[in-house]
Amino acid sequence: MPAPGPNAALRVPPKCNRCQASRVAWTKPRVDFCYECLPGGPFAPPPCVRCGSRDEYFSQGMCLRCHPRSPEHVGACKGCFAWGVYPSRNWTCSSCRWWDTHNPEGTCRYCRRQTRVSDTQACRLCLEQARMVQEPGRGPDVAAANRHSQQLFFANMLFKRRAWPMPPAEPRRPARSRYKNRLPYQPGTRFDDQAWVQLTLFDIAPDPEVVRRRVLDEDSELTRYCAGVVNAHADRYGWSVRQRNAVIRSLRVLQTLRPTSTAKILASDVVALRRYDGTISSTLDVLAEAGLLVEDVPTLAERYFNAKFIATGQLPPVMREHLQLWLQIMLGGSRQQPRQIPRDPATVRLHILGIAPVVQTWVEAGKRTFAEITQDDIRDALATLPVDNTRRHFAENGLKSLFKILKGRRLVFADPMKGFQTAPIATTIPLPMDTALIRAELHSPNPAVALSVALVAFHALTGKQLRELRLTDISDGRMELDGRDIPLAAPVRTRLSAWLDYRNQTWPSSANPHLLINRRTAPRLVPVGRAYPWKDTAFRPQALREDRILHEIRANGGDVRRLCDLFGLSVAGATRYLKTVEHPDLTVHGALTQFPKAHPETE
Template sequence: MSPAAGPSAALRPPPKCIECATNRVAWSKPRVDYCYDCLPGGPATPPPCRACGSDRYFSQGLCDRCHPGAPLFLSSCKDCLAWGVYRHHNWLCWTCRWWRQHFPEGQCDYCGRTARLGESGACRLCLEQARMLQEPGRALDLVGANKHGQQMFFANMHFHRRRTPRLRPHRPRRRPSPPTGTFTPAVGVQLALFDMAPDPEVVRARAAWEDGELTRYCHQVVLEHAEKFGWSAPRRNDVVRSLRLLQTLRGAPDEKIRATDVLVLPAYDGNIASTLDVLAAAGLLIDDRPLRVEVYFASRTRLLPEPMRTELETWLRVMLDGSKQAPRQRGRDPATARVKILAIVPIVTAWAQAGVTTLAEITSDDIIAAIPSATAKRVPAVTRMRSLFKTLKARRMIFIDPTRGLTTGPGPSNMPLPLDTAAIRDALAFPDPATALGVALVAFHALTGHQVRHLQLTDIIDGRLTLPGRSIPLAGPVRVRLTAWLDYRAGRWPHTINPHLFLTQFTAGRLTPPSHVFPWKKTTLRPQALREDRILAEAHANGGDLRALCDLFGLSIEAAQRYTHTVGPGPAPAKPRSRP
């Protein structure tokens, strides 16, 4: 029987004596219903234990330590399989008893057993195995540590875990600390009663000469990141200085680092992005950074009355996280939420200035009066107001949906216009190789700005650009500019491992794509307008061939018709013949 499966018939205690109902029966096989004290003609002296010779007789010729159903019989923990637990505690060690009160039951992601699972989705046995094999400066490797099995251990033992050698600093300071022990982050954090900004000069002076446990613990991770991503010596030193600043700024010496605390480092001449990467790799980062759309929402709604702001926050949370209750919906992209905020906040702000404190007071007449008359603004305003009040009605924050029955009318129709050819020609000859290549990719092949940002080096093979569903032979001018950019890229960042085609000084030491303004910030052209100009030119060149536009640029029928309508009406459809 596996100990983890619980006590079987062999481990069950024998029945009690029918006479005293206190002691266990003397024998189960052959069956005797009395203990030795209550035997008819007794009492009788019980024999010594046939296993260890003890005089503490229990039943079946064994003592209370040797009998599998005795209270002092040792067995394995049902959850973590640790040896040395008693029946008195339901075959559970002290730690697993605590786990059963705080963690749910499920199937472990690493060993497949059904047990109590911690926050990482691992049972306690897999977690202890990973802790035992954890290397200094590294996070727990639950997959690798449990790949070839686990090492059993004793239960309820008061001992210190095997200590890994503390990492020595690369450059010893004037007051180095002894390299003994390991850095163990605290589980709980003591909240501060008062928030007081420290003196920047004092913080800089202390961080200049003091190496704490955090700096020594993360030193190896810094060196590996510097070698892997091709960091320069100044950047590596900036990260080390930032770690010293964080060691000085945080409240307790053993608590993890919050990302919001790292964001204040520029006030003390610290580095942000690379420090966040190092802390995340070391498993010491608590990422509590708000989304950009949340910061934008807070800045636009800070002057609204409280009930109205709470209602808008509920709608924003449903937009970002989705909803599992009716009406169900998936979480939207933050950029989509930002566009909707841009249309809703001006209308809601006007209502608040008119004295409205909650959206439950809004009627259909108020919405009709607030919607812009221009078609280009009316349709998105009605659509986004409908999303807002539909969410609030589902959460029972308003009584009726005032947008019910409102119609948007015909959608806005805009006609794509060609760009100035001289401006495109000047952008193609721009001295910056990244800008010239980005303009060429869109001007010749009508790529979107998103596609240009996320292009990788492996997408271009033998003069062909491979995109999802498209294989594009690169034009000659594009190849010339691609060669110039690759030469510049190899000379500027020779050791980078970033797979993206376009790099910046910020992304060369990481694996992320550049921002949406690169490489367009040096030119007046924008990728969307340049893409429309290319498609419009192709529509006029092929006489409005709808199928050719869809195949060449990956457009849908509706999107392609927007360009073919500029060419002119097509041939009139043939009338069906009437039957004689």
């Protein structure tokens, strides 16, 4: 609840029990309804007892402007006594809010108030008073300006200082720049990952407030060394001034916290900046470009691997070594024969999910190396998994990948998965979606949601294709996707125009080439995450894509070739949708059941 303002002895009145929109008519005596909802009403509210206004009645006989706890009640700023602030801002003007976040608590040397003071022990009111009467070429005399009285002013308004004739110019020595981040760093400054580090005897987290105060005065070689990289990075990717200053502040925090000033910076130390309100992603990009970053933060796949295999501590050393080699090759690829390109981390995660229970079964059976595994051992381990379960399919694919790599590195005598007959893949029946739900999301006020739903609903893009779609892939109302030239539907073009206007207005300087961007990816070149913008919708893109393909297969009478050409499906993938045309649950005496049209009608 905001702090009470002047003469605010009343509490915030509760809302009406019936409409839950207006405030109750009276709190003393208690009335649980507004004048519109009073039994026997509605009644016209009385005039305000203070100003006599008959408009905008609030509660307790007062209007919206006069009630002390109204959100529109005007009062004076707690910091500088400027008139024109509201309780929603905690009775503080915008200038004092900035002042409070950059200065510590203290006692003003000139007005003796207990408030936020600057490094000269002056509060903002005394300092602004001195600046109003400051003469050109002279510093502000705070004591003389506040000796007799103080001039108050309206809140959130910039006032013009008194005009004085400029003194004649005198030759002066060039002043040294006070911008620390633009000062040149010392010649010979170098950072290395083999620098001497003082070991910590007691691991005690520093006080965040102390760190923030030290950062204000921190002048380090790290910020000077990275200043050029920060400026070039900001100009290249269209950073705002606020983001640039946030990265510089994060570099200062890093220099304050680390024990050795010449050591390279660990990525884990940068991630720990969340405690001090640091900027993580942009700081990592700057340090990586400057060559000062040491990657020590495990990826999601590596953390999942450690949780499944390493954390238990039950794996034999040889098995653990072989599994770590397999993970390294899967994530990073290999140029050694047999060569292999890096796999998608999501694929690696599914492989780990599948082989984890199988490896655990072998360990419990007394196996110490993968060279002891035979096809019978694989059958016995897979027998514990349901045949129609996807876990078994993941396990079989994971074991194929594991033994293929181990055989290529000559760590096993033979590949037991060679010639192994796998279980059939369990498939599901795609089902149509509710047309009203799709239509509601197509008219979403969020332009990113409306465009994403339109692209999937009309052209059946996958979630990955939508995330990786670039601005250059769309030209003259046509979209280039995987070698296919797709003319965009009229509703898609309408929503595309609305999204591009919103993007250009929100991030005018963004250099991100992808079509969809958000606050995190606008200053970078990476695509958005999997959940954007689907976290704001009631469905996922895969279900919407299946609905579009189902509509097409019913419209063309089961033409698989057309389905493959239109949506880039394989024959096996298109056959999955073809089976719905003659599915026994969807037919009546051999005739196709008439479904409601799944594809929404739009403008």
